[in-house]
Amino acid sequence: MPLVNFSNIDFDQIKVSIRDYLKANSNFTDYDFEGSNLSTIIDTLAYNTYISSYNANMVTNEVFIDSATLRENVVSLARNIGYVPRSRKAATATISFEVNVSEKNISTITLQPGIVATSSLLFGNQSYVFSVLEETKATVSPGGIAFFQNVPIYEGTFVKQSFTVSPRTPNQRFILTNTGIDTSLLKVIVKRDESSTVSRVFRQFDSLYQIDSKTPLYFLQEIENERYELLFGDGIFGMKLSEGALSYIETTYVVTSGELGNNISEFSFAGQLLDQNGAAITTGISVISTESASYGGSSIESVESVKKYSTQIYSAKNRAVTASDYEAIVPQIYPETESVSAYGGECLEPPAYGRVFISVKPHNGTHLSSSIKRSIANDLRRYSVAGIIPEIIDLKYLWIETDSNTYYNTNLSSGPDNVKSTVLSNVLTYSNSSQLNKFGGRFKYSKFQKVIDDSSEAVTSNITTVTMRRDLEAALGQFAEYEICFGNRFYIRNPGKPPVMDNMIIGYNIRSSGFKISGLSNTLYLGDVPNPDLKTGSLLFFKLNSPTEVVVVKKSVGTVDYIKGEVKLNATKFIQTTVNRGAPLIEISATPYSNDVIGLQDLYLQLDMNNVVVSMVDDRISSGNDNSGSNYLVKSSYVDNLIRGNPIYSS
Amino acid sequence: MPVQRVSQSFKDISATFQINPLNRDLIALNNSYAIARSIRNLIMTVPGDRPFNPVLGSQVTNLLFENLDKLTALTIKSEIVNTIENFEPRVRLNEVNVKSQPDQNQFDVKIQYYIVGIDVPLQELTFALEPTR
Numbered sequence: 001m002p003l004v005n006f007s008n009i010d011f012d013q014i015k016v017s018i019r020d021y022l023k024a025n026s027n028f029t030d031y032d033f034e035g036s037n038l039s040t041i042i043d044t045l046a047y048n049t050y051i052s053s054y055n056a057n058m059v060t061n062e063v064f065i066d067s068a069t070l071r072e073n074v075v076s077l078a079r080n081i082g083y084v085p086r087s088r089k090a091a092t093a094t095i096s097f098e099v100n101v102s103e104k105n106i107s108t109i110t111l112q113p114g115i116v117a118t119s120s121l122l123f124g125n126q127s128y129v130f131s132v133l134e135e136t137k138a139t140v141s142p143g144g145i146a147f148f149q150n151v152p153i154y155e156g157t158f159v160k161q162s163f164t165v166s167p168r169t170p171n172q173r174f175i176l177t178n179t180g181i182d183t184s185l186l187k188v189i190v191k192r193d194e195s196s197t198v199s200r201v202f203r204q205f206d207s208l209y210q211i212d213s214k215t216p217l218y219f220l221q222e223i224e225n226e227r228y229e230l231l232f233g234d235g236i237f238g239m240k241l242s243e244g245a246l247s248y249i250e251t252t253y254v255v256t257s258g259e260l261g262n263n264i265s266e267f268s269f270a271g272q273l274l275d276q277n278g279a280a281i282t283t284g285i286s287v288i289s290t291e292s293a294s295y296g297g298s299s300i301e302s303v304e305s306v307k308k309y310s311t312q313i314y315s316a317k318n319r320a321v322t323a324s325d326y327e328a329i330v331p332q333i334y335p336e337t338e339s340v341s342a343y344g345g346e347c348l349e350p351p352a353y354g355r356v357f358i359s360v361k362p363h364n365g366t367h368l369s370s371s372i373k374r375s376i377a378n379d380l381r382r383y384s385v386a387g388i389i390p391e392i393i394d395l396k397y398l399w400i401e402t403d404s405n406t407y408y409n410t411n412l413s414s415g416p417d418n419v420k421s422t423v424l425s426n427v428l429t430y431s432n433s434s435q436l437n438k439f440g441g442r443f444k445y446s447k448f449q450k451v452i453d454d455s456s457e458a459v460t461s462n463i464t465t466v467t468m469r470r471d472l473e474a475a476l477g478q479f480a481e482y483e484i485c486f487g488n489r490f491y492i493r494n495p496g497k498p499p500v501m502d503n504m505i506i507g508y509n510i511r512s513s514g515f516k517i518s519g520l521s522n523t524l525y526l527g528d529v530p531n532p533d534l535k536t537g538s539l540l541f542f543k544l545n546s547p548t549e550v551v552v553v554k555k556s557v558g559t560v561d562y563i564k565g566e567v568k569l570n571a572t573k574f575i576q577t578t579v580n581r582g583a584p585l586i587e588i589s590a591t592p593y594s595n596d597v598i599g600l601q602d603l604y605l606q607l608d609m610n611n612v613v614v615s616m617v618d619d620r621i622s623s624g625n626d627n628s629g630s631n632y633l634v635k636s637s638y639v640d641n642l643i644r645g646n647p648i649y650s651s
Numbered sequence: 652m653p654v655q656r657v658s659q660s661f662k663d664i665s666a667t668f669q670i671n672p673l674n675r676d677l678i679a680l681n682n683s684y685a686i687a688r689s690i691r692n693l694i695m696t697v698p699g700d701r702p703f704n705p706v707l708g709s710q711v712t713n714l715l716f717e718n719l720d721k722l723t724a725l726t727i728k729s730e731i732v733n734t735i736e737n738f739e740p741r742v743r744l745n746e747v748n749v750k751s752q753p754d755q756n757q758f759d760v761k762i763q764y765y766i767v768g769i770d771v772p773l774q775e776l777t778f779a780l781e782p783t784r
Contacts, residue, residue: 011703028679030663034707034738035689035696037666037680047702 091297102144116271155261413458486565487600
């Protein structure tokens with residue numbers, strides 16, 4: 001009887017296979033008894049087979065990028081298709097300070113490259129150092145003060161490392177010894193020898209385009225332990241280094257803590273200042289004023305990201321043709337990208353042919369600045385097909401709000417507040433998960449309910465209502481038309497039997513926060529009236545005289561498409577809104593037709609933790625207080641409010 | 652269909668791996684000798700020695716480094732009885748004697764047992780246990 005399963009990695013099954021083999025092919029009979037010598041030999045053989053199978057399994061896994069788990073193997077496989085993973089990125093801050101040298105005869109002050117500031121212990125006992133990469137000069141004013149204005153500083157330690165090219169060293173490698181390098185700040189210069197004053201700057205290339213034998217270049221590749229190796233030209237592609245001519249390589253870079261260095265705004269000076277004669281200046285240095293707190297620090301690209309983007313970049317082949325090509329290339333040219341969505345203008349209504357629309361969610365913050373958007377769009381031109389215009393558009397958030405009535409067994413909990421705290425903590429974890437925070441994300445209702453149910457053994461069930469919200473930024477004091485897309489079908493209450501109020505058929509499927517319009521002093525709200533086809537409807541403004549008295553103020557102020565999830569307001573002049581978060585906002589919300597909400601096209605789905613409500617309800621049946629269920633507390637599964645926020649009555 | 656045992660005899664390989672000079676084959680242990688070797692193996696195996704079977708064996712090897720007195724002898728006896736009853740289904744124990752010999756720095760062990768299912772007289776296995784590293 002042959003041993004057939006060569007890849008078995010279960011010890012007991014291997015042992016059974018060997019025993020079966022002995023049963024059929026041996027005179028020895030004691031294989032069944034654990035104490036026998038034969039059993040010891042079988043155990044040894046099985047263990048050896050097990051180890052071999054395990055190793056074979058692991059090695060095979062690491063051969064393919066889909067199944068590899070060790071970073072150096074994933075990176076190595078990605079290298080085969082020309083992909084260099086993103087390095088750590090140093091957080092950048094901008095500072096200003098001045099140096100008073102009025103009593104000395106100094107004309108110019110130079111800030112030396114290296115450490116320039118340390119954080120002021122804002123994060124526990126952890127302090128971070130910030131460095132400048134190049135010399136910064138400031139001229140002393142007639143008053144004896146030198147101003148250093150808007151100096152960019154980078155979180156991390158400034159490091160110099162040099163190599164000497166030696167033909168006597170076969171297979172010489174140029175390895176940057178530190179981990180945590182920000183490769184975007186790496187600078188490589190090559191000189192004849194260490195004492196030479198003439199140097200050439202070598203630039204990093206990632207392809208063979210526009211390269212000849214004289215191009216001063218280097219390639220970068222990640223090697224084991226998150227370190228990097230420099231590869232120089234061979235005289236055919238790129239300038240070759242040789243002893244005597246170009247033999248001394250000097251590199252400078254920053255070893256950074258990545259995202260840990262973000263949001264630091266207080267600094268203490270720790271730099272080195274020299275006057276025009278090279279003498280150190282240690283007095284008269286003012287307190288550092290922070291022009292912008294540190295931002296933009298990020299950790300090294302994760303293994304999962306390398307697996308995802310390396311293949312996408314390879315399929316894009318440095319050409320942006322399909323929408324997914326743009327999604328692959330944008331993180332390369334803007335490393336702070338957390339999530340990106342791209343789609344062709346032909347998908348829009350009305351279509352915008354010849355344009356590609358791209359939304360980018362940065363790691364830090366919610367929106368991109370205009371300059372960064374321009375920069376990304378310009379960089380994309382190098383990849384895009386002629387005649388296609390890439391356009392970076394602002395991120396549009398689709399907020400998910402939930403209201404959960406959570407039933408719990410009072411016998412199994414130490415109090416409703418403890419259970420509620422656990423539930424909220426788990427919901428927060430879910431809200432930060434990758435299921436939501438991406439373009440094309442989906443809010444999965446059943447998963448969300450499971451998160452609540454699994455939070456504590458005391459939780460018996462939950463009734464959760466889901467609302468989706470978008471914020472309309474009102475242009476105060478001017479007539480403007482507005483269009484808000486939710487990308488999800490709206491739920492219509494009482495379809496076919498709309499409630500009748502004030503002699504009108506009113507739906508109130510759209511809810512809004514309060515606002516005031518030109519010509520009316522009352523606080524108004526947005527409502528809707530479904531058309532008989534229950535596919536579209538018209539919008540209206542109403543005011544509240546009391547919780548039950550609704551007065552329609554203005555009809556037909558816009559349209560609503562319940563199927564597409566679109567709200568269009570005719571030209572309206574808003575003069576005030578009750579919600580203001582840096583800008584006057586009108587929050588508009590609706591109940592989705594399906595409790596699973598998707599982030600369509602450029603809509604970025606996020607769970608709004610400020611509007612996640614968890615109410616604890618005593619499950620009297622499970623608690624044993626009301627076994628018959630006669631006094632069971634019933635909670636509605638439907639949203640029934642008319643407006644958002646605290647109502648303002650017009651009396 | 653699994654292969655069925657066809658013989659009541661027991662045949663084990665010898666751990667000495669010496670060659671039988673008559674047939675140039677590996678020396679085999681048969682019947683009572685195979686069982687006696689199995690019992691000694693079980694007693695001397697420290698739990699955890701066998702891969703993926705952490706309960707097989709006895710604490711006798713560790714107990715040899717305890718005080719060489721009657722109390723330890725009793726504990727060793729208890730370990731031997733438990734081990735044989737748990738892991739050697741071919742025998743039925745008759746008696747186990749463990750005697751401490753402080754002057755020789757050893758325990759003398761005598762185990763008497765019947766072989767289950769085979770009509771053979773009472774078997775006796777004697778050996779000495781010495782602490783060795």
